[in-house]
Amino acid sequence: MHNFQQFIQQGFQQVQQGFENGDIQNFLQQGVQQFQNLHQSDRDKRRYNVHINTWDDDSQNFSRAVHEKIREQNLWSRDVDSFYYEREGDSFTRSACNGNKKALFIGINYTGTQAELKGCINDVRNISELVCRRFGFQNCLYLTDEQSDPQMKPTYDNIIDAMKWLVEGAQPNDSLFFHYSGHGGTARDPTNEEVDSFNETILPLDYSKNGQILDDVIYDNLVKPLPKGCRLTAIFDSCHSGTVMDLPYTYQCDGQVEVIENDLRKAIFQKALSVVGSFIQGGQANIASALLGIFDGSINFSGNSQAQQQQVINKRKHDADVIQFSGCRDNQTSADAKINNVSTGAMSYAFITVMNQNENISYTQLLTQIRQIMKQKRFSQIPQLSSSHPMNMNEQFIM
Template sequence: MEKENKRLAVLVGCNYPNTRNELHGCINDVLTMRDTLVNRFGFDPNRIELLTDDGSASVLPTGANIKKALDAMVDQAEPGDVLYFHYSGHGTRIPSLKPGRPFRQDEAIVPCDFNLITDVDFRQLVNRLPKGASFTILSDSCHSGGLIDREKEQIGPSHVTTEISGTLSVSYSKTKAIPFESILEHLTSLTGISTSDIATHLLELFAADASLKFRLPLLELNFFESLKPDDEGILLSGCQADETSADMMTPVITGGKACGAFSNAIEMVLKKHESPLSNREVVTLARVVLKEQGIEQHPCLYCNDENANATFLCQLAARNSSL
């Protein structure tokens, strides 16, 4: 009998409760997506790992725990498997560490303990995939465009879409960004070290659990950043690298719940279109939803040409009969 391919997921929602960075909709985002993965895309609930910071999950979304979960998912991947990572929380940009690139900014997500996970970490995960396995990352966070280092832009800053007037306003909105200066201030308060070098603080606090970007020499870092010929990374980002993403409250007429604007747009697109959609179609339609809501952010798609037109999460048409 032919072996069935695995569908594996890691879902991370960070609300940062009782802090000045508190958000409200991120945990709702991943709980909703968990149901969607099971009911629409055929994921086994036992193969979905959930990390949240509200005390309801058994594992907190620290930097080390998120990377451990992602490493475990990639380690068990085989050809044909479908891997999915959904992150909803704060994002940030940090100055590039590479000489000669003083104005370049690199992207990172901000776990609940501020142990940043960077674009280099995601590139390294994608590079470890066995040939034939796919890894889709949906990041509903600020500055998330380009979160897989060197992935090819399919829909992004150079992509032009038809302008649509906003028709459905939201009652609450907060950006999901923590400025680099605030990250540095927080880490400095923990280390007590007087330096603007973020690597020094992260290595002092997290040692071997810090991002590869801060632990590896530049020559070795270049090796980890390199692309594989059969690269299977797929990034759906909530916004462009120079933009912010919104944490919002949907209007009462559409449910009145706190959520990430991009995560909510994805759910709206999937509910409206029951048949399988390509990755390109999902991002394009999500852009339309956000524009109609008057939300100024532009979701992006980064992947190779083949995956741009591949079906989002390899949905099978036969599954629609059970919806």
């Protein structure tokens, strides 16, 4: 017994000496640094693994099959008013949009490359004209690949610096605006943080050298620094852009406006991956059959459950008033089109057209009419609205 007490005492003395000498702190610091390096290494791998405007067939089939099962289970809610009040959306602090106004416009045509687009710089000109004329934005920054100034080229570093400029000094009731027209991509997400197990990305002008900008990086630079009650309105006219800002709620309209909690979709995709094990070879029918195991009662699909509402807390929650419009779902491409003999992005064209036709418009009307115009122009992509808080879709759109 005496020997055991001596052993314990010696152990405490060694621990105490470790603290006094800094050995334990150094050991813990090394562990934290190794974890950070591992996380950074993983992020770098995703950053440089670029897939422009496409998924491989297995990934596409898997995503399509899961989305179809979500649709069959009626997990999208069409009662957007009840969704709003049940989640206490009226308690959220909105921006009055009567403070400082700043805007960032990015358009990349990738001129002279194999990835060349035609309408992105036109989109910047047209969207910025609308935003400045209609909503009074004057403090604006433009990044386009036609500019001769290297600092104004939409490179990886310049885009990140411009994002930081946009949110710097933001205050409650400010109104910030972000517009991106260019290529979008995807990267497999090993962290299980993404809704569909993929990172959505945007591609800077120098993506072949410096990689793509992951949605995690977009969130860290555009959303995370914002204070409570500050508005950021963003438009992404790019492929795979549905949840590119990692926001918790998504609204879409393909006939009727409906909403889903992205954490619920995330749970379904994670369960799907565990059921399937890996992307199944042999077509969508086999995948869909395997996915029947998702709906075995182990996931609570009742969007009205109080317990679930309390559990839906993750990194995407934010007190800022963030609203994102995207040209398509995560698993869709967004058209670089020619309309009335002018090259343009489908989302930018539809947004401008609807706003010019309506002096006052609600969020429901805006999303519905954007989709109607896209259908008229024979675009199959489904525009979406994602937000940091449940939306009162009957409220008037302001910036």
